Amino acid sequence: MRQILAVVVCFHPEPSSLQSLSFNLHQEGVPVVWINNGPPGSLDAIKTQHVLSIIELQQNLGVAAALNRGFEWALQNGFDAVISFDQDSRPAVGMVGQLQSGWLKAILQKPKLAAIGPATVDHQSGQDMFTFAPYNWTRHRFLPSQNKTYVVDHLITSGCLTPCAVWQDVGPMNESLFIDWVDIEWCGRARLKGYQLLMDGGTKMTHSIGEVSRPLLWRRFHFHKPLRHYYLLRNALLIAKQSKFDPGWRMHHILYALRVIVASLLLGQQKLSRISYALRGLAHGLLGRSGKL
Secondary structure, eight states: OOOEEEEEEESSOOHHHHHHHHHHHHHTTOOEEEEEOSSTTTTGGGOOTTOOEEEEOSSOOOHHHHHHHHHHHHHHTTOOEEEEEETTOEEOTTHHHHHHHHHHHHTTTOSOEEEEEEEEEETTTOOBOOEEOOOSSSOOEEOOOTTOEEEESOOOSTTEEEEHHHHHHHOOOOGGGOSSSHHHHHHHHHHHTTOEEEEEEEEEEEEOOSSEEEEETTEEEEEOOTHHHHHHHHHHHHHHTOTTSOHHHHHHHHHHHHHHHHHHHHHOSOHHHHHHHHHHHHHHHHHTOOSOO
């Protein structure tokens, strides 16, 4: 893993956040490419010298398509690994180098690794975020500890360092999902092929999930716009129909989607809109409809 390319998926970004992310990566010696899911040319005004290239998708094709175009560009231009980012993520100083070092150490003992990623910190609350151990009849949720590396069920795409050869072997991100569950579905396929996914508990990245997060009972829920309820429930159902995955693993994600939707109805606004999108997601998931709504 010598040549690493940073791929940042963009859709109407906040300019200063995107520029700061790109500057920090440049300072670490990591070339940066922006994938523009927004209107063509919309990133030109905020492009800096720290960006190697902007890939225009001409329209919003979704996060999976954007990531796939990033991996394709990396392969075409001689890179052997991609570290992907959301436009508002805030990696710790030196994060890419720490993940690369963690990979090189782990590969000696775990020769079939799919990817490595950081522990994440919720931007809104400042709290460390839970992760999941690989599914084994039950779901074990835990907080990563410093100076430990964990085999996990999945990694979020932001901050995830993946060799291009692994992406080719597992296959591209599932573009039919458009957004939501893209990372979980890909990680599920990787594990089916015998790969492991690692989280470096000593490496941190601040990450935003949704527009607001609020506690409910013993959990903290992150709320997106009502439209995301459509993709959240529809894609959970589409994944559940894939018999190659463990039945309990599939059911867990349906229950998770329902918990998030119920919590947002209790605590969020625009309740009728949330219900409407969730019902459309339920119908389309049962009917097998995929792609952009």
